[in-house]
Amino acid sequence: xxxxxxxxxxxxxxxxxxxxxxxxxxxxxxxxxxxxxxxxxxxxxxxxxxxxxxxxxxxxxxxxxxxxxxxxxxxxxxxxxxxxxxxxxxxxxxxxxxxxxxxxxxxxxxxxxxxxxxxxxxxxxxxxxxxxxxxxxxxxxxxxxxxxxxxxxxxxxxxxxxxxxxxxxxxxxxxxxxxxxxxxxxxxxxxxxxxxxxxxxxxxxxxxxxxxxxxxxxxxxxxxxxxxxxxxxxxxxxxxxxxxxxxxxxxxxxxxxxxxxxxxxxxxxxxxxxxxxxxxxxxxxxxxxxxxxxxxxxxxxxxxxxxxxxxxxxxxxxxxxxxxxxxxxxxxxxxxxxxxxxxxxxxxxxxxxxxxxxxxxxxxxxxxxxxxxxxxxxxxxxxxxxxxxxxxxxxxxxxxxxxxxxxxxxxxxxxxxxxxxxxxxxxxxxxxxxxxxxxxxxxxxxxxxxxxxxxxxxxxxxxxxxxxxxxxxxxxxxxxxxxxxxxxxxxxxxxxxxxxxxxxxxxxx
Amino acid sequence: xxxxxxxxxxxxxxxxxxxxxxxxxxxxxxxxxxxxxxxxxxxxxxxxxxxxxxxxxxxxxxxxxxxxxxxxxxxxxxxxxxxxxxxxxxxxxxxxxxxxxxxxxxxxxxxxxxxxxxxxxxxxxxxxxxxxxxxxxxxxxxxxxxxxxxxxxxxxxxxxxxxxxxxxxxxxxxxxxxxxxxxxxxxxxxxxxxxxxxxxxxxxxxxxxxxxxxxxxxxxxxxxxxxxxxxxxxxxxxxxxxxxxxxxxxxxxxxxxxxxxxxxxxxxxxxxxxxxxxxxxxxxxxxxxxxxxxxxxxxxxxxxxxxxxxxxxxxxxxxxxxxxxxxxxxxxxxxxxxxxxxxxxxxxxxxxxxxxxxxxxxxxxxxxxxxxxxxxxxxxxxxxxxxxxxxxxxxxxxxxxxxxxxxxxxxxxxxxxxxxxxxxxxxxxxxx
Numbered sequence: 017x018x019x020x021x022x023x024x025x026x027x028x029x030x031x032x033x034x035x036x037x038x039x040x041x042x043x044x045x046x047x048x049x050x051x052x053x054x055x056x057x058x059x060x061x062x063x064x065x066x067x068x069x070x071x072x073x074x075x076x077x078x079x080x081x082x083x084x085x086x087x088x089x090x091x092x093x094x095x096x097x098x099x100x101x102x103x104x105x106x107x108x109x110x111x112x113x114x115x116x117x118x119x120x121x122x123x124x125x126x127x128x129x130x131x132x133x134x135x136x137x138x139x140x141x142x143x144x145x146x147x148x149x150x151x152x153x154x155x156x157x158x159x160x161x162x163x164x165x166x167x168x169x170x171x172x173x174x175x176x177x178x179x180x181x182x183x184x185x186x187x188x189x190x191x192x193x194x195x196x197x198x199x200x201x202x203x204x205x206x207x208x209x210x211x212x213x214x215x216x217x218x219x220x221x222x223x224x225x226x227x228x229x230x231x232x233x234x235x236x237x238x239x240x241x242x243x244x245x246x247x248x249x250x251x252x253x254x255x256x257x258x259x260x261x262x263x264x265x266x267x268x269x270x271x272x273x274x275x276x277x278x279x280x281x282x283x284x285x286x287x288x289x290x291x292x293x294x295x296x297x298x299x300x301x302x303x304x305x306x307x308x309x310x311x312x313x314x315x316x317x318x319x320x321x322x323x324x325x326x327x328x329x330x331x332x333x334x335x336x337x338x339x340x341x342x343x344x345x346x347x348x349x350x351x352x353x354x355x356x357x358x359x360x361x362x363x364x365x366x367x368x369x370x371x372x373x374x375x376x377x378x379x380x381x382x383x384x385x386x387x388x389x390x391x392x393x394x395x396x397x398x399x400x401x402x403x404x405x406x407x408x409x410x411x412x413x414x415x416x417x418x419x420x421x422x423x424x425x426x427x428x429x430x431x432x433x434x435x436x437x438x439x440x441x442x443x444x445x446x447x448x449x450x451x452x453x454x455x456x457x458x459x460x461x462x463x464x465x466x467x468x469x470x471x472x473x474x475x476x477x478x479x480x481x482x483x484x485x486x487x488x489x490x491x492x493x494x495x496x497x498x499x500x501x502x503x504x505x506x507x508x509x510x511x512x513x514x515x516x517x518x519x520x521x522x523x524x525x
Numbered sequence: 526x527x528x529x530x531x532x533x534x535x536x537x538x539x540x541x542x543x544x545x546x547x548x549x550x551x552x553x554x555x556x557x558x559x560x561x562x563x564x565x566x567x568x569x570x571x572x573x574x575x576x577x578x579x580x581x582x583x584x585x586x587x588x589x590x591x592x593x594x595x596x597x598x599x600x601x602x603x604x605x606x607x608x609x610x611x612x613x614x615x616x617x618x619x620x621x622x623x624x625x626x627x628x629x630x631x632x633x634x635x636x637x638x639x640x641x642x643x644x645x646x647x648x649x650x651x652x653x654x655x656x657x658x659x660x661x662x663x664x665x666x667x668x669x670x671x672x673x674x675x676x677x678x679x680x681x682x683x684x685x686x687x688x689x690x691x692x693x694x695x696x697x698x699x700x701x702x703x704x705x706x707x708x709x710x711x712x713x714x715x716x717x718x719x720x721x722x723x724x725x726x727x728x729x730x731x732x733x734x735x736x737x738x739x740x741x742x743x744x745x746x747x748x749x750x751x752x753x754x755x756x757x758x759x760x761x762x763x764x765x766x767x768x769x770x771x772x773x774x775x776x777x778x779x780x781x782x783x784x785x786x787x788x789x790x791x792x793x794x795x796x797x798x799x800x801x802x803x804x805x806x807x808x809x810x811x812x813x814x815x816x817x818x819x820x821x822x823x824x825x826x827x828x829x830x831x832x833x834x835x836x837x838x839x840x841x842x843x844x845x846x847x848x849x850x851x852x853x854x855x856x857x858x859x860x861x862x863x864x865x866x867x868x869x870x871x872x873x874x875x876x877x878x879x880x881x882x883x884x885x886x887x888x889x890x891x892x893x894x895x896x897x898x899x900x901x902x903x904x905x906x907x908x909x910x911x912x913x914x915x916x917x918x919x920x921x922x923x924x925x926x927x928x929x930x931x932x933x934x935x936x937x938x939x940x941x942x943x944x945x946x947x948x949x950x951x952x953x954x955x956x957x
Contacts, residue, residue: 146923167706440616
């Protein structure tokens with residue numbers, strides 16, 4: 017089928033950008049044709065993603081110039097805030113439309129008037145969810161938030177956590193080069209990763225650092241993330257710096273700016289801290305836990321759910337509480353160890369595999385809901401990769417099994433419990449008698465046998481589909497075995513050819 | 526999109542569902558859709574007397590009205606007989622009596638639907654209870670047209686909706702638009718598919734309810750400046766709860782002499798009986814049907830809206846009170862409790878409890894800051910959820926979803942030129 021993904025931009029380092037890239041790979045593996053429509057040119061994305069990305073304007077989308085877009089079977093609108101391309105959701109008259117909600121920071125928490133209008137529009141634009149058949153969002157907090165603010169039915173909002181590449185975020189020692197660069201030798205490091213927006217309450221981290229240093233003097237705060245990208249960030253940074261100076265700890269607060277890759281910076285930390293007042297998900301929390309760093313987060317937004325039992329929480333906006341929790345982790349080695357272990361266990365729920373399985377389930381159920389109108393045939397040649405082929409087979413198999421169960425469930429079309437009744441006053445019994453006795457000449461010789469025959473056929477079809485699913489999975493298995501045998505043989509042939517060449521050369525000598 | 530709205534009455538007829546369909550049609554027309562309304566020529570559902578013009582174009586909406594049979598005393602008796610026996614026997618043979626008794630029976634509407642409905646992308650029925658719903662349902666099904674219905678079910682009055690043919694209409698519709706969350710839950714509980722049921726609600730134009738100077742409004746209505754004014758606003762029929770308001774008011778008056786009650790809305794035999802019972806009660810002003818300006822005066826003059834109605838499908842009047850920043854007191858029915866948050870933007874009292882009602886009035890009376898604070902919170906809720914554009918967003922989304930589900934392509938690309946122009950202006954704004 018054809019899939020269109022729509023977003024404001026496509027930046028590889030961005031959580032939403034990563035989510036779109038993951039989804040594109042997911043649909044590619046299923047054999048679907050994908051296009052990504054964005055307003056701004058993609059940045060730092062792999063070549064295969066850049067190939068399917070199209071930079072368009074709203075006019076391009078609604079003037080029906082993009083053939084793929086107008087003929088798509090599935091539209092996924094990512095919503096990081098209201099952007100021009102979102103408006104095209106008002107005109108989609110085919111396929112299935114999914115609204116992918118990533119939450120919008122409330123303007124009163126942004127801490128600056130710089131982007132107030134944009135954020136206000138973002139809040140207003142949430143109502144566009146009503147144009148979608150269903151909504152996917154990253155956390156139960158987002159689900160509640162959207163349902164309450166727009167009145168969208170919660171039973172049509174699915175929670176699907178963002179995926180974190182767990183193979184890149186792994187526990188490891190501190191990078192000596194970075195330790196030297198930031199002068200962290202023998203220091204306890206608190207770190208925070210994210211943009212320096214008002215809702216992240218950097219000032220609170222600075223205040224907590226001052227309190228922590230009273231008990232644990234060799235502590236530093238490492239702030240990793242965009243601190244210059246917007247006037248709002250610059251404002252936040254300036255006020256946090258001023259506060260640090262006031263408290264006499266400006267030398268202990270290190271601003272690194274945006275840094276990629278992130279894992280080495282996370283591994284520098286002894287504790288990951290965030291004082292954010294509003295998070296729709298909080299990817300860095302998972303990344304930190306995956307790097308074996310204990311986390312302390314505020315009890316706000318989606319964070320209590322993301323952290324679960326694997327970290328400590330504090331009351332939002334209270335630096336004393338934050339400082340107390342961090343001190344506990346810094347001073348209690350066994351607590352720290354427990355948190356690290358729990359964190360590593362917790363992050364297993366946020367892998368790519370879980371994300372893809374969840375997405376497949378949601379997309380398949382949405383497609384089955386719209387089944388008569390949507391072509392489920394693969395649109396591109398399945399890539400010649402065993403993994404892609406396997407996913408494709410697994411998907412066909414699930415589909416077949418599902419349809420088989422559906423048909424088996426509905427195979428008995430005879431109305432066996434039906435009883436002739438009539439509620440007509442007085443004439444009722446007479447009508448019942450007439451209907452029972454004057455139709456038997458049709459029912460018994462013709463209709464009943466026909467219906468029974470159809471029931472048999474339905475059951476057989478379900479059975480055949482079930483067997484086909486089994487055969488399909490067997491043959492896929494057999495194919496993999498044969499391929500590995502062929503590979504082994506190829507290796508042997510190459511070895512023999514090599515040996516023959518050697519023998520030939522020796523002979524010539 | 527070409528949309529056909531079929532409703533029992535349309536502006537200038539008054540009523541909650543009439544206002545809803547008018548707002549909806551006009552806003553959709555403003556957004557470039559072609560909206561046609563088929564309705565009766567009546568402006569009063571009690572008689573269905575044909576008074577309004579046959580064809581009219583109001584604010585971009587084309588309205589075709591059809592003559593209906595007049596509902597007289599005999600029709601009401603037929604309806605009553607039909608209802609009673611249907612409830613007793615559940616026999617379908619009484620359904621035609623309910624259908625005929627409810628009205629409006631418009632043969633012209635049926636004929637027009639047969640001829641013209643197919644020219645539209647979608648049929649939207651407003652209000653399940655009257656005969657037009659079954660008529661439009663039949664035609665839409667015969668012609669295979671996508672069908673949306675906003676039933677406005679009064680859940681506390683099963684007599685009005687629990688009729689077999691009405692359930693057939695609900696189950697057969699491609700999408701059912703509920704007014705409140707609880708109505709949606711009720712419909713899903715009754716076996717409707719959750720994918721085909723959506724809560725939209727009813728919206729009002731906030732601009733139509735500006736906040737005016739309270740003192741001036743009170744002077745205009747002949748109320749003392751320092752009074753605590755309760756407002757009852759609605760048709761004074763039995764289920765709206767005017768009797769409870771009067772009971773609570775008369776009980777409180779000796780202890781709180783600053784209390785005043787203004788009751789605005791068309792009089793009925795029920796209300797006349799009440800007036801004779803409470804004859805001579807001071808501090809009471811009753812107004813019959815009033816123009817919109819006077820209604821606005823009353824809303825602005827009051828301190829609190831008191832409407833313990835036991836049978837609301839939605840309750841637009843609470844929104845109107847919030848629009849001018851006033852708190853509300855409603856009855857704890859399913860629909861109203863989906864709308865009013867008890868203790869936040871108003872109070873909910875158990876149906877039929879005058880003592881609880883009096884208790885809530887006293888709470889507002891004794892804490893002068895509480896009322897305005899609740900009103901403000903209601904106003905915020907109204908702006909976020911219940912303005913006409915917000916409701917139309919939801920309904921427009923439903924139309925698109927229904928068309929997508931039915932594999933329909935819109936017969937005429939909606940306002941290609943206008944949409945393009947809008948898109949270009951948005952693009953330009955983004956570019957800046």
